[in-house]
Amino acid sequence: MAERDIPDWFTRAEEAFDPVHQRVAAAIKSHGLPTHLSLAPQEAVYFFVHAMEIAYEANKAGIHANALSQTRYCIEALAIIELGMCRTNGREAILEDWLKGKASPGKIRQWLAREVWPSYGAGLWSESWEDFMAKLAGAVQPYAHYTSQLAQWQSRLHFANPGESTACIESGPIVYDPQKATRITLYHSILNYTLGRIWLANCGSEDTKFYGIVSRLGDALGKSRYLDGHQTNWDQQFWAMVWDRRTGSPHLE
Known part of the structure; x- marks a missing residue:
């Protein structure tokens, strides 16, 4: 990728990566949870980071479907990380239920939406944080299992002609698709932005430098x-x- 082609979000994501993860790691160590619950959010951080590392390497190698499958796991770990950082009444009970297998990721997100997220403000634009998180989870929800939708990430779209219902698609054991690689990297950047926002909402209201980065x-x-x-x-x-309807190209204008 030529320097002029590097999007601003990619540069900003690199700037934010270390500050986000350093602050989250430190916050999780001072979670204020009782001993029997204390490991859960710490292990969720490890899982989140490792899943993203595996996804990053797979994505770079052109194994996009596997990268996306690993990326989806980050959403569920994110909720447990958030329980470790928030100080809202009831977080211990919902975390205990999760450890006992009585609280699904969906149930935890419902609790967060009701008890925690209203104080977070807007998402990426002017939408509520709940709506933002619904879109974030919904973007990768179809890839929870190996379905035809996930399998499509194993091929490369060269050109589409919707008017004639035709397309040129390359398939093989490993097919690197620059557009797919870019979009998965974009999703990783959104996840790290989300982590940064969660930290700011719960731990860092006075950290103006980090607020600027995020x-x-x-x-x-x-x-x-x-x-x-x-x-x-x-x-x-x-x-x-995904393609540009005007040109049929997978590279959006």
Whole structure:
């Protein structure tokens, strides 16, 4: 990728990566949870980071379907990390239920939406944090299992002609698709932005320097050509086959 082709969100994501993860790691160590619950959010951080590392390497190698499958795990770990950082009454009970297998990821997100998220403010644009998180989870929910939708991430779209219902698609054991690789990297950047926002909401209201880093990342993500903004369902930009309707090219203008 030539320097002039590097999107602003990619540069901002690199700037934010270490500050986000350093702060989250430190916050999880001072979670204020009783001993029998204390390991859960710490292990969720390890899982989140390792899943993203595996996804990053697979994505770089052109193994996009496997990268996306690993990426989906990060959403469920994110909820447990958040329980470790928030100080809202009831978090210990919901975490205990999760450890006993009585609270699904969906149930935890419902609790967060009711008890925690209203104080977070807007998401990437002007939508509520609950709506933002619904889109974030919905973008990768179809890839929970090996389905035809996930299998489409194993091929490369070269050209589409919707008017004639034709397309040129390359398939093989490993097929690197620059557009798919970029969109998965974009999703990883949104996840790290989300982590940063969660930390700010629960731990760092006075950290103005970090607030600036996260805000710049959010602004850049919101302007990405691969997200069509809060006016429509931006999560659909993480379908396997996305192209410019005017040209048929997978490289969006």
